[in-house]
Amino acid sequence: MANAPTPIRRRTIVVVHAGLGQPSATRLLADRLAAATVGELAAKGIDAGVTMIELRDHAQDLVSNLLTGFPSPVLQASIEDVVGADGLIAVTPVYSASYSGLFKLFFDVLERDALAGVPVLVAATAGTARHSLALDHALRPLFVYLGAAVVPTAVFAAAEDWGTGGDPMEPSLADRIARAGRELATALVTRDAKPGPDPFADPVPFEQLLARDQG
Amino acid sequence: MLTHTEGHMGPTMQFGIFTVGDVTPDPTTGRRPTEGERIASMVTLALKAEELGLDVFASGEHHNPPFVPSSPTTMLGYIAARTERLILSTATTLITTNDPVKIAEDYAMLQHLAAGRVDIMLGRGNTGPVYPWFGQDIRNGIALAVENYALLHRLWREDVVDWEGRFRTPLTGFTSTPRPLDGVPPFVWHGSIRSPEIPEQAAYYGDGFFANHIFWPKEHTQRMVALYRRRFEHYGHGRADQAIVGLGGQVFMRHNSQDAVREFRPYFDNAPVYGHGPSLEDFTDQTPLTVGSPQQVIDRTLTFREYVGDYQRQLFLVDHAGLPLNTVLEQLDLLAGEVVPVLRREFAALTPAHVPDAPTHAGLVAARDAAAASPVSVA
Numbered sequence: 001m002a003n004a005p006t007p008i009r010r011r012t013i014v015v016v017h018a019g020l021g022q023p024s025a026t027r028l029l030a031d032r033l034a035a036a037t038v039g040e041l042a043a044k045g046i047d048a049g050v051t052m053i054e055l056r057d058h059a060q061d062l063v064s065n066l067l068t069g070f071p072s073p074v075l076q077a078s079i080e081d082v083v084g085a086d087g088l089i090a091v092t093p094v095y096s097a098s099y100s101g102l103f104k105l106f107f108d109v110l111e112r113d114a115l116a117g118v119p120v121l122v123a124a125t126a127g128t129a130r131h132s133l134a135l136d137h138a139l140r141p142l143f144v145y146l147g148a149a150v151v152p153t154a155v156f157a158a159a160e161d162w163g164t165g166g167d168p169m170e171p172s173l174a175d176r177i178a179r180a181g182r183e184l185a186t187a188l189v190t191r192d193a194k195p196g197p198d199p200f201a202d203p204v205p206f207e208q209l210l211a212r213d214q215g
Numbered sequence: 216m217l218t219h220t221e222g223h224m225g226p227t228m229q230f231g232i233f234t235v236g237d238v239t240p241d242p243t244t245g246r247r248p249t250e251g252e253r254i255a256s257m258v259t260l261a262l263k264a265e266e267l268g269l270d271v272f273a274s275g276e277h278h279n280p281p282f283v284p285s286s287p288t289t290m291l292g293y294i295a296a297r298t299e300r301l302i303l304s305t306a307t308t309l310i311t312t313n314d315p316v317k318i319a320e321d322y323a324m325l326q327h328l329a330a331g332r333v334d335i336m337l338g339r340g341n342t343g344p345v346y347p348w349f350g351q352d353i354r355n356g357i358a359l360a361v362e363n364y365a366l367l368h369r370l371w372r373e374d375v376v377d378w379e380g381r382f383r384t385p386l387t388g389f390t391s392t393p394r395p396l397d398g399v400p401p402f403v404w405h406g407s408i409r410s411p412e413i414p415e416q417a418a419y420y421g422d423g424f425f426a427n428h429i430f431w432p433k434e435h436t437q438r439m440v441a442l443y444r445r446r447f448e449h450y451g452h453g454r455a456d457q458a459i460v461g462l463g464g465q466v467f468m469r470h471n472s473q474d475a476v477r478e479f480r481p482y483f484d485n486a487p488v489y490g491h492g493p494s495l496e497d498f499t500d501q502t503p504l505t506v507g508s509p510q511q512v513i514d515r516t517l518t519f520r521e522y523v524g525d526y527q528r529q530l531f532l533v534d535h536a537g538l539p540l541n542t543v544l545e546q547l548d549l550l551a552g553e554v555v556p557v558l559r560r561e562f563a564a565l566t567p568a569h570v571p572d573a574p575t576h577a578g579l580v581a582a583r584d585a586a587a588a589s590p591v592s593v594a
Contacts, residue, residue, distance in 0.1 A: 068489045072497065072501065206415050206416055
């Protein structure tokens with residue numbers, strides 16, 4: 001591009017998906033969303049790296065974390081990837097009208113403010129388009145609760161979307177993926193990420209804790 | 216500043232046991248002890264600890280089933296009457312939901328009855344409903360710990376206190392009785408697994424910091440202790456390596472380590488805290504839990520100082536998850552007979568002389584008198 005801005009800091013995108021099958025339609029959608037976002041960033045002259053987290057690999061460790069209160073070293077590494085990411089793509093199959101239990105477990109074990117201000121693209125897969133409102137009734141409120149900046153377009157892929165069965169009156173799955181990727185890329189570029197204070201490196205001085213108490 | 220006693224190898228560390236006081240069915244038999252049996256077994260453990268030459272017995276405080284120790288000073292007072300040298304402590308006393316005035320009174324009374332063999336570990340408690348049961352809100356946990364301890368600290372040091380705060384009715388002209396034994400309050404440890412405000416609080420007052428060091432990976436303990444030591448020095452109580460640190464620990468031993476693993480596994484797999492989750496092998500890798508021979512426990516325990524520095528008190532959890540009393544008593548025999556003597560020797564040899572002794576009433580009195588005798592304060 002003629003007017004591409006000077007390349008700035010490399011961005012990291014983490015993709016978390018809860019697909020179980022091999023191959024998995026959820027993984028397929030996750031890959032497409034990541035590629036769309038990376039392509040949009042490249043068009044803006046920004047290099048981006050993608051880390052793919054398959055929650056299936058962490059299934060046992062997630063249950064253990066729920067029970068013990070701490071993650072295994074392997075799960076901890078993935079959590080650190082997510083917490084350190086510039087942007088997140090979160091994709092789940094729809095089970096019983098909502099995200100899968102495995103998907104929710106991962107977000108249950110994150111620290112309360114781990115995703116605060118992080119741009120997030122949410123997406124889901126299911127056998128039928130009748131489940132598509134799970135995105136706006138379940139996933140979006142979850143990430144809003146976590147303080148994430150959810151991009152406007154959430155992408156739903158029903159089984160028929162992978163063929164010719166999509167609604168001819170609506171944008172195709174490929175169009176929706178492209179639009180969502182554009183939105184996430186824009187959010188990543190404009191995000192002013194400042195790491196929060198480290199309470200262990202810079203503890204609140206005790207006089208302040210005492211004064212707060214008397215206030 | 217406590218300095219170590221002249222005439223022996225190195226500074227003195229204390230070793231002991233701490234108990235949660237859970238009533239848990241034995242998963243291998245299904246048998247659940249009665250509350251009376253559990254209370255009696257806690258007392259038996261304390262008496263055995265004294266008999267075997269351990270230094271400390273600490274009881275938890277809980278206000279909900281399946282736990283029995285709701286009234287620690289009653290139990291500790293009873294144990295005090297039947298022991299001569301054991302230090303009686305808590306793990307933890309709820310600084311959030313107990314009235315600090317009552318803590319000041321109860322533990323000063325216990326201190327007199329036990330002739331100074333008392334210290335106290337303060338914690339916030341993590342059971343949500345306990346707060347409203349005592350008229351508080353768990354979201355104020357830190358603020359309660361800060362304000363209540365500020366009052367407790369004054370009640371033990373000022374004969375007449377005027378005070379007003381957010382959480383308790385004001386005091387005008389109040390004197391907490393009895394006054395602390397010899398005018399020296401019980402030593403205070405502040406315990407927390409992960410809240411940085413608590414090591415900050417311990418450092419500010421120059422009190423001890425105790426890390427649970429049971430349920431979570433050592434990295435949590437490490438960063439909490441590091442913060443406490445740095446801030447202890449910042450507040451002028453001494454060098455960072457002179458801060459007073461205590462650690463928990465959890466062990467199960469048999470002479471043959473495979474026997475230990477085989478016997479402990481059903482208790483681990485069904486334990487209330489971590490049961491049905493990670494494997495015993497993963498959990499021993501990821502946390503300080505050691506299941507094996509006395510030598511393995513010695514080796515593992517000696518590694519603790521590598522990530523927290525030289526420390527003063529090591530307490531082990533041995534009676535939980537439904538382990539029968541006889542088994543626990545055998546654990547105490549191994550601990551006191553084979554593990555602690557080696558640890559005492561090894562730690563003493565490794566610890567430099569400027570590291571303070573573990574706190575005792577006699578040591579605190581001597582330090583107070585030395586400070587009074589010296590016109591110039593030396594850090």
